[in-house]
Every structure is written in structure tokens, then in C-alpha cells.
Amino acid sequence: MSSDNFFVNNTNPRFTQSTFECLDVMGGTAEYAGSLVLFTPVQTCISIILALRNDTTIRLYKQSTTAFPDFQIDISALLQQDRTVNQSILCDITASHYTTGLVAACIVLFSIQQNIALTGLDIYIQSPLKQTETESEEEALAISILKALAEANQIILTENELPMLAHTALQLLSLHHFPLVNTLASYYVKPGHILPILCQPDHVSSTFIIPEGLGFAAINLGPKSNKQSTLRGQAYTAASIGYTMISLYDGTYPHELDKARKTGNRENLLYNGYLANITPNEFDNRYKWLPKHVQGSTFLEKSGILIDPALSVFPDISYPVFQATVYPIYENIRAQYFSLLLQHMPETDEVERRQKSLQQLGNWMFQSHTSYAALGLSNPVADRLIQLVQQHLGKGVFGARLTNSNTENNVCILWEGQQGYDTIQAIYQMISQEEQSPISLHFNR
Incomplete structure (x- = not known):
């Protein structure tokens, strides 16, 4: 159906x-610990046409699906x-048709925030959205809906209000x-x-x-397995356990951690409450005593405090504390260096210096993937794809890593020419x- 036919009445x-x-180029798998994350837009664009109803x-x-279009x-x-919001009704709508549930959530929250009457709408989605949306598509769709609602109601939203x-x-x-950082990226990212x-x-x-x-x-290699999602949650918890152990070791009182958990204010904590603020040298010199694994029951008996209120420790799980703690510390440094080098790349006529710089960028991407995979968060297909990139080095490709997503296995590859x-x-x-399984390829814009 064309948009003109859809809006005929x-x-x-x-x-x-x-x-x-959006695609996170570096750092995205360490956002939970305060890392720098570098984003770029990909080819796929979520476009909508919206008209308010009476x-x-x-x-x-x-437009992109034949099932319940x-x-x-x-x-x-x-x-x-x-x-x-009537959560029960929203859940019923979402269960019937997820995309409509997302549209409904955007409308009702916009109505509440702006203190305006709840109004229906006709919405025509022109995009590569599949019947089951990916996390990145959902974020982009929500941003597009709210942009159009603000324009239709002649309302200017401030700074971060819309994302x-x-x-x-x-x-x-x-x-x-859904990490807020990903939604912010969808809103602020620019082509190129x-x-x-x-x-x-x-x-x-x-x-x-x-x-x-x-x-x-x-x-895109398709959805993450349930095992990957479970291990990811355990890695986040393990990193938070690592931060608690480091803080207590360096003299932070348990009540200070508990206060940060309740208030969300980390400013007065060690390293401002983020593992990424520890340098690799500091970690190697001061904290290499961290155990490889900590049993949940042991941690709960000794302190049991995590500063992230979204995380919980389960007594029967053995958490990979050392690797989960060290990963964001090194990933943040890799992302910082990656950003600096990318902003100061030699020109194309400086062939030798440019090639060395590209090789260094690629090495940081490979290191990122290796460290992430050490937490059990990769999968055989992603590892095979990384291997294929390594086998083709010298042919215009330089590095690859599995990116940050709750739901999808996306591998980012750096290329030239x-x-x-x-x-x-x-x-x-x-x-x-x-x-x-279905696999798709997209390039950055």
C-alpha cells in the first residue's frame, strides 16, 4: 500500500x-563500567510518515512486512x-502487535510529559523493519515517532529530553x-x-x-542466544562485584556504596564510581589480586553491595570477576586511543604512515573482541567471521569486533577503499x- 492510499481518509x-x-565501533560492550563508546550510523534508516487523528x-x-502490515x-x-500509563493495557497492545505497542508508549508518554490530550494517529513506516525488530531499529523508530509528534504539536523539546x-x-x-547511551546515539549521530x-x-x-x-x-549474524544474554548479565554483575571489592580494599565504607546505589550519585566514590577510570597501570600495580571467580553466596556473606541498582547477585552463580573487571579498564583505553588516532589519521598520500595507523586501529578492534570473547560473550559464527577478516588482512580490511547489543550479533569491520x-x-x-541462518550486511553512512 502506498502512503497516499494509507492516508486517503x-x-x-x-x-x-x-x-x-547506530553501530558502536569501539567501547560499546563496556558502557556499563563508564567506558568511552564510539558510534557511527549505518545504511539502514527508519523513516515514518505521521498524521494526527481526531x-x-x-x-x-x-511497509516492509507481509505479516500483519x-x-x-x-x-x-x-x-x-x-x-x-495503564501498564496492563499497554502490555495487551504490545502482545498483539509490538510495533503498535511502541507507538502507543511514545504517544502516551509524550502526552503525559507535555500535559496535552491523548490523541490518536496514523503512522506509515517506510523502513527495513522486519516482523521482529532489532534493538537498534526499535531505538531509531522511537526517536522518529517522538520527532514527528513534537513537530505535529509544534513543541520544541530541550537537549536530551527527546532521547x-x-x-x-x-x-x-x-x-x-536498553542502555540510554544507545538511544542518545540514535538521536545525535550524523552520517559520515x-x-x-x-x-x-x-x-x-x-x-x-x-x-x-x-x-x-x-x-548482522542474527539474534543472540539465551546463553549469551545470560552470560552478559553475569559479566555486568561480576564487574560490579569487582568494583565493590576494589573500593572496600581502598577504604570505601559499605554505607557509602549503599548510598550511591540508592541515590545514583557516584561523584564521591573511588574513581567516581566507574571501573573505566582505572588505568591499566593502576590495575596491574594495585588490583591484580582480584580472584578469577567469586561465588555469589560468598560475596553476599561478606558485603553484598552493588552500586548499580539494576543488578542482583545470585548465590549459586560463580561470577568471572577478574576478566569482567579488567575488560572495561582496557576497553576504555582502547576506545580513547582509537578516537585520537582516527581524528589524526595520516593523509592518503602518506602511504606507509597511514597503513601503520590503520593496522593499529585494527589491532585494537581485534583486542577488544578477544577480551570480550574471554567472558564467553561471543559465539562460533562471530569468531569465524573475525577469523575471515584476519585471513584477509592486507586486502583493504584491518580489524573487526563483535559489537554491543542486547539482542543481536553484529560484527563491525574497519575497511578502506x-x-x-x-x-x-x-x-x-x-x-x-x-x-x-539469515545474515545481512550494512555499511556506515
Whole structure:
């Protein structure tokens, strides 16, 4: 169905908005510990056309799918008399049609925040959205919806107000945690640029241009397994255990950690409450005594305090404390160096210096993946893809790593020039032939 046909009975003004999906180039798997994360947009773009209605009905058409492309529902009962969200009704809508649930969450939260009447809308989604959206697609869609709602209501949202609202909408619907940094990236990222965000908690820096001739590709290997998701949560908890052990060792009182957990204020804690603020030298000189594993029951008996209120320690789990603690410390340094070198790349006519710089960037990406995989967070297909990139070094590709996502296995690859572009296409064909599950390739914008 064309957009004109979809809106044929709605004569209200239409508003179009687009948002790029994001790829974290470096640092994204250590955001939980305060690392610098570098983002760039990929080719896929979530575009919507939206028109307000004169009732409280949501009517949605998703161009990219044949399964339930057209969905309609009344949301009048979604906003309760005390102007809070009726979670039960939102859950019912989401269970019937997830995308409509996300649209509904955005509408009702926008209505509450701006203190305006709840209004329905017609929304036409022009994008590569699949029947089951990826995390990055959901973030981009929420941003696009709220951009269009603000424009339609002639409301200017301040600074981080819009991405914060999108993040809240996503959290209302999701069983897994959406890091705010990813939603901020979807909002602030620019084509052809790198966006640095320091996750302490979320300091957005100015974007910088990707050097001419360089690019980043993303190969999506499909959903993460339940085992990967479980181990990821355990790694986050293990890192928080490591921070508690380091803090207590250096004289922090338990009540100070407990206060930070309750208030969210980490400023007065050791290293401002973030592992990423420990330098590799400091860790090697002061904290290498950390045990490889800590049993949950042992930690709970001795202190049991984590400064992250979203995390819990389970007594029967053995947590990989050493590796989970050391990973963000080194990943943050790699991301910092990566950013600096990328901003000071030798020109294309300085062939030898440029090649050495590209090799160094690639080495940091490989180191990132190796350290991440040591936590059990990779998978055989991603490791095989990294191996294929390593086998093609010298052919325009320089490094690769599994990126940060709660739900998807995305591998980011650094490439240069036509040779690199062709090599990535060849690698993509190889891995596609080897694997039975759907695999997709995207390049940065």
C-alpha cells in the first residue's frame, strides 16, 4: 500500500521523520563500567510518515512486512485519570502487535510529559523493519515517532529530553535493559561522522568526521542466544562485584556504596564510581589480586553491595570477576586511543604512515573482541567471521569486533577503499554460504 492510499481518509497535515540505526565501533560492550563508546550510523534508516487523528485510534502500516502490515487499535484507556500509563493495557497492545505497542508508549508518554490530550494517529513506516525488530531499529523508530509528534504539536523539546523520552518508552515494553547511551546515539549521530559518548553516565561529545576513504561495515549474524544474554548479565554483575571489592580494599565504607546505589550519585566514590577510570597501570600495580571467580553466596556473606541498582547477585552463580573487571579498564583505553588516532589519521598520500595507523586501529578492534570473547560473550559464527577478516588482512580490511547489543550479533569491520569494500563483500558471501541462518550486511553512512 502506498502512503497516499494509507492516508486517503486523513486530511490532517503529515509529518515525515527519519533516524539512522547506530553501530558502536569501539567501547560499546563496556558502557556499563563508564567506558568511552564510539558510534557511527549505518545504511539502514527508519523513516515514518505521521498524521494526527481526531480520535484516540492508532492505525499503523509497516511497509516492509507481509505479516500483519496493517494494525489498528483504540488507546483511549491507555492514559489513566491520574495521568499515568495503564501498564496492563499497554502490555495487551504490545502482545498483539509490538510495533503498535511502541507507538502507543511514545504517544502516551509524550502526552503525559507535555500535559496535552491523548490523541490518536496514523503512522506509515517506510523502513527495513522486519516482523521482529532489532534493538537498534526499535531505538531509531522511537526517536522518529517522538520527532514527528513534537513537530505535529509544534513543541520544541530541550537537549536530551527527546532521547530520554524514547528510552523510557522502550523500557516500558522491554524485558531487557536498553542502555540510554544507545538511544542518545540514535538521536545525535550524523552520517559520515563518529559520535563519542562517555558513559559516566552519558556525556555526549561533538562528532568528528571519519577520514576520507575509510568506512565501517556491520554484518548482522542474527539474534543472540539465551546463553549469551545470560552470560552478559553475569559479566555486568561480576564487574560490579569487582568494583565493590576494589573500593572496600581502598577504604570505601559499605554505607557509602549503599548510598550511591540508592541515590545514583557516584561523584564521591573511588574513581567516581566507574571501573573505566582505572588505568591499566593502576590495575596491574594495585588490583591484580582480584580472584578469577567469586561465588555469589560468598560475596553476599561478606558485603553484598552493588552500586548499580539494576543488578542482583545470585548465590549459586560463580561470577568471572577478574576478566569482567579488567575488560572495561582496557576497553576504555582502547576506545580513547582509537578516537585520537582516527581524528589524526595520516593523509592518503602518506602511504606507509597511514597503513601503520590503520593496522593499529585494527589491532585494537581485534583486542577488544578477544577480551570480550574471554567472558564467553561471543559465539562460533562471530569468531569465524573475525577469523575471515584476519585471513584477509592486507586486502583493504584491518580489524573487526563483535559489537554491543542486547539482542543481536553484529560484527563491525574497519575497511578502506574499493579493495576493502570488495573484500567485505567477499567475506560476507563466504559467511553467508557457511551459515544457514539469515545474515545481512550494512555499511556506515
